[in-house]
Amino acid sequence: MNTAVYPIRTQISLSPELRKLIEMRGAVLNEGLSEYLRRAAVLRMAVDDVERNDLKLIAQTVVGSIPKFKSGWKNVKNIGEWQRKSRKDEDQHRS
Numbered sequence: 001m002n003t004a005v006y007p008i009r010t011q012i013s014l015s016p017e018l019r020k021l022i023e024m025r026g027a028v029l030n031e032g033l034s035e036y037l038r039r040a041a042v043l044r045m046a047v048d049d050v051e052r053n054d055l056k057l058i059a060q061t062v063v064g065s066i067p068k069f070k071s072g073w074k075n076v077k078n079i080g081e082w083q084r085k086s087r088k089d090e091d092q093h094r095s
Helices: 016-029 033-062 079-094
Strands: none
Touching: 016 033
8 A cells, every 4th residue: 555645734623423433434444534534625625616616507507598678677777776766665665
């Protein structure tokens, strides 16, 4: 087995229960605590990247998918003016 060289060391805190679970799983996989946690970190980053890319894809698909002339905004020329009018009407209902 090749020994990996990791020049940076770190320290983490684990509950006794979590450490025991990791050690049990690591034993089945023939991995020490450090190797198990390194692989877990890499997997977590990969999952985060996939989720982030999925969200970007959804945003790209949805944003701008409806042309303005087919939306409820087709007659709005000035967004700021529309917002002020809308809020003014809201204030009258709250009085």
